[in-house]
Amino acid sequence: MVEGRLERARSFGSWLHGVGPVVGLALLCVAGTLLNSDFASLDNAMNVLTRTAFIGIIAVGMCFVIISGGIDLSVGSMAALIAGLVILLMNTMAGWMDQPILVVAIGMAFSVVLGAAFGLAHGLLITRGRIEPFIVTLGTLGIFRAYLTYFSNGGAITLDDSLSDVYSPVYYTSLAGVPIPVWVFLLVAIAGGVILNRTAFGRYVQAIGSNEQVARYAAVDVDKIKVLTYALLGACVGIATLLYVPRLGSSSPTTGLLWELEAIAAVIVGGTALKGGAGSIAGTVVGAILLSVISNILNLTSIISVYLNAAVQGFVIITVAFLQRRK
């Protein structure tokens, strides 16, 4: 009896807690609709979701890394470098062969493989090299962007027009009224949720973040799992990039700037603790959407000085976090 009540109280508490970002998002949506009726249009919703897709997909991968007790500051640079390399590869291949579709397909595969490889390198430096993830990825943050700048001479690397025509539907087409990036985002999020909550790997990730020592004693291959989380994040960055390239068909040293902060913020706003141990993919998705809705609303209205946009974002983030603060 008593316990039943307790359980209910507790699960209500944790429900409220989990539901914090959702409440925040709902309030924002109401505010958005009041400020500009176009906010609630389907087109706008699709725009917002589509542009959330990149950060959202990266945030899903980041969620694993953060739950396992790690961090990755390099994702923005990594995305930019992958985009640049993929474009260079596709442009080169287009000179050799005459099947743009094949070229694009190879480019897309390359994007994911490259991302996973970069993630793997991070993982190995962190586990074998025994270096703090913060340092490793701060280092590669600089390295990736520097190489992109080097390859592009500081300018933009641009996809050939012929390829661009073949590739751009990947970003601009809709299936059943929903743009492809949103579908991919959805699939990645579902896959992430399933992996985190329904596989041994996901359980191990949580166990490592909660207490690495205990996990090691419990026969968890801590190093392997950590390497895998970084590789998984890398693959997510690769997927985000393969959706990003057809959008503007170019990569430049400004591509992906501060994505790391956005992705980490999405995860944390979504209710995952920075120290790891536990977290939720659903929360992360909501967090990512919430962040892009804020700037969408700011773009749709002009009630506040443009100078203060960042301030509004700051206030909203803090407020949402306050709504879901832990007891």
Added chain:
Amino acid sequence: MVEGRLERARSFGSWLHGVGPVVGLALLCVAGTLLNSDFASLDNAMNVLTRTAFIGIIAVGMCFVIISGGIDLSVGSMAALIAGLVILLMNTMAGWMDQPILVVAIGMAFSVVLGAAFGLAHGLLITRGRIEPFIVTLGTLGIFRAYLTYFSNGGAITLDDSLSDVYSPVYYTSLAGVPIPVWVFLLVAIAGGVILNRTAFGRYVQAIGSNEQVARYAAVDVDKIKVLTYALLGACVGIATLLYVPRLGSSSPTTGLLWELEAIAAVIVGGTALKGGAGSIAGTVVGAILLSVISNILNLTSIISVYLNAAVQGFVIITVAFLQRRK
């Protein structure tokens, strides 16, 4: 016998560990001298130390926050906003009264007080509001910079010439051959070291970072100590700012960009773990100097493409961290 050896081996390990950044710095200095003989000149050394002073002073404060298990992403924006507000205040006061020295003195005091106040606000939001430090300071990162942009109308806030003449000696004068900012840096570092290792406050900061629950059980006023660490960091930002203003005499929305990353990197490169619990001010100072020596060497040589500067920095940071990796 066995124990003696073991003891020795262990303390040698921790000595090596602590000495890692120093070794890294020494190697860098050798490399610098080989690449450009002027590197080893006194002038150059003073230049490097002077410019390290800002980040170094902030890093000393950041070291406390990180040891206590927190983080502050807002320091760069905070410095920029403080600089802007201090300049506005001084310009306004210069209109009222005719004693530029007094005006500058008031401005300097205001700088430190404002920093401490911002830090206090962070601390209260984190402890009373029970919000993750990452979120709170990510929020204020945006808020501070937005307000600076607002006050400057997107441009720069510039110190009046009359004041500038009075103020600039604070940055440009030397005492006993050592520029004032270096003296201040030294004092702040020594004070930081003493506070961390010789006061109850410092002890509590380490205890909280190591195990908050244990600290709470030991009747340590965890919330108060946390608030104080943020206020201390804020005051350090204020001090750094009061040295920064006479240097460039202006503040704009690009002032202090990414300082947070540099300050955190200095702390971590200096051997403090991001999860807190233990760390050293000396290491932090060495870390900060190391980071500016890297870019100094890059400035003094032109062997590598300018595009790759960031890559070199990344490699060096990772290498130094590797040298002092924990077993």
Added chain:
Amino acid sequence: QNKVNLGVAIPAATHSFTAGIVWWANAAKAELEKEHKDLKVTIKTAANAGEQANQLQDLVTANKINSLVIFPFESAALTKPVAQVKNKGVYVTVVDRGLTDPSAQDAYISGDNTAFGKVPAEYIAKALNGKGNIVAMRGIATTLDNERMDAFNSVMKDYPDIKLLDAKYANWNRDDAFKVMQDYLTRFKQIDAVWAADDDMAVGVLKAIEQAKRDDIKIVFGGAGSKGMIKTLIDGKDSRIQANVSYSPKFIYEAIKLTAEARLKGEALPATTIVPSVLITKDNAKDFYFPDSPF
């Protein structure tokens, strides 16, 4: 002939325009050092004002320069550091962003930020016959961006029937411009022209318009004359790209060349040289097309 040790301090290649600056500076170095044995050029790129100030110190202390060409990261912030360099007897040429205290420089070579805002305003106003809705993009909050925006607004004051619907920051970044434009399109049902204020941002703007399949926008006016946009203009590939305004990073090349050659001869430069920003249309576009530059 004098020996000239010339330092060049410019912003790092963080977006296309500054990449052009870096490229042209390197081109000048390669060309001039080959031509003159007595000339040494050292180029430093900085990611922020503080770093640039550091580099000035290093150029003087360690590289021992006697002439400096600087593209200040920020006018106000670099005034004092540049003055210090000049006090050490270095000849200083300032490019593009003028210092707040002109006595800190020997010569000033500048692009024309006023024209950068004025030219598009005039072009758009005329093309719309003084009537219509426009939206604008702004870069990163800086003095320079303010100058351009103010110039644009001052022209538009004379056209009361042209409505500037909104002007938001898109950080001289393609992605941000894409997002801002998407939201403009959601918000405003009738837009006649877009002042994208930079060719990078224009790329994002065009993609957003394409995606929304909107045909009300007749003009997208970028700025600075990147090779991609100039090519589009020459080829007439996009009816919305009708004109551009020159603000070529090539002026860093001119500045280095003029300074180096004058110093080699021991001469001084005129106190101020303005490289005019002019309207680029299909007719004169070829003169502004540099396919090898990254910009």
Added chain:
Amino acid sequence: MSIAVRFENIVKEFGTVRVLHGVSFELPRGGVYGLLGENGAGKSTLMKILSGYEQPTEGAVFVDGEARVFNNSRAAEAAGIVLIHQEFNLAEDLTIAQNIFLGHEKKRGWWLDDAAMRTETARVLAQVGLDKNPDMPVRHLIVAEKQLVEIAKALARNARLLIMDEPTASLTPGETEALFRLMGRLHEAGVTIVYISHKLDEVERTTNEVIVMRDGRFVTRRPTAELTRREMANLMVGRELSDLYPPKDPSPAPSSAGAMPRLKVVGMTVPGWAQDVGFEVMPGEILGFAGLVGAGRTELFEGLLGLRPHSVERIELDGHEIRIRNPREAVAQGLTYLSEDRKGKGLHVGFGLRENLTLMALEHYAKPWLRPGDEMRALQTAVKDFGIRTGSLDIRASSLSGGNQQKLALAKVLHPKPKVIVLDEPTRGVDVGAKRDIYFLIQRLAREGHGVIVVSSELMELVGLCHRVAVMRAGRLEAMVDAQHLTEEELISHATGTKN
């Protein structure tokens, strides 16, 4: 000097769960009181209330006749009430001296007086018999040493009422003796002592009076002299307990008689901890490991699992040579290890019970997706099999009482169905009833043909349970005592090296 305490109708609720239902009793000044009760009876909770770590939901604590409210431990300590925690409360990054004085730093003016704190620390460490440099970080201490630091911490507080919550759970006889001598001195000096332990022989030896709690209620109090251990046990569990140890099965045939050992280890060296140790355990055999604190037993087995750098000549499992580089390979081959450090190495205290239970055997539940339903059923079975007492199955492991956490940890390492199990201090902090359950469980495992290795500092337990006992001293295998010679005296003499 000493103080008296009275509890009046103390009620404590966590959320809506009531764990203390109005406890009232008195502790007159100067006595040594044994506080007995099953796991989860509420002993630790009541003592935390007394010492300011928790606040009662209802009721009051009277100290020397005066109602007092202690808002934190510092307030209680100011009144002379000091608690030695059951679970360690040490900041791993700080040194021994820093931990001992945490929250009570000695100062000279503004500055910490480290020299004085170091001297004082050396003094209290000497009292508890721990020979360590006060400047050593606590991270480098082994479990028993941490326990001694906890005790030393309390001594440095000048207690007038000292509460010891299972202080000997991780101590071996030597340290325990030293502790008892210390208690004797404190008692003479007039300190009131509350002693909580599941080791009834210790309670019998050290206390004047026992107080029994059950299910959050006061049950009874009796002068210790009037009670036998069995009576104490019966009072605790509220029913008649039969023999603590199961009847011993005959020793299985040794390998010299041609049988195949389950596990055979030859020439195992863990540098700095254990040298050239070899042993074997037969199917159905319970092999004990005895030794003083610091004898290297824990490290030997951590080395065997690949958790420490080590070298080994040969490991055989059922006659096949195997290699073990990490715990995962060990589990895969059929060897699991229960750590003595429950909080630091044994359980994810922030996880639910289900996640803890199945962590080592997740592949059984991942086909390829995990099935929480199956896991839940496994938990229900385990709760029944191991007698884990908990109101709900849906709580975090940290909300279990200490003994119940131990049972959960045991269930966890048995979950992958190993062939050989190494149990390091399996009954630490477990009440007699539960201990008995665990002993019978160990016997059942042996009967099923498992090889069972029990590392324990409780000699009685080894004598009562094991077929053979290996005794380690200073990193070497000193002796292998077989069933005929198995007595506490024999084990102690080998462990201390006084056997000639």
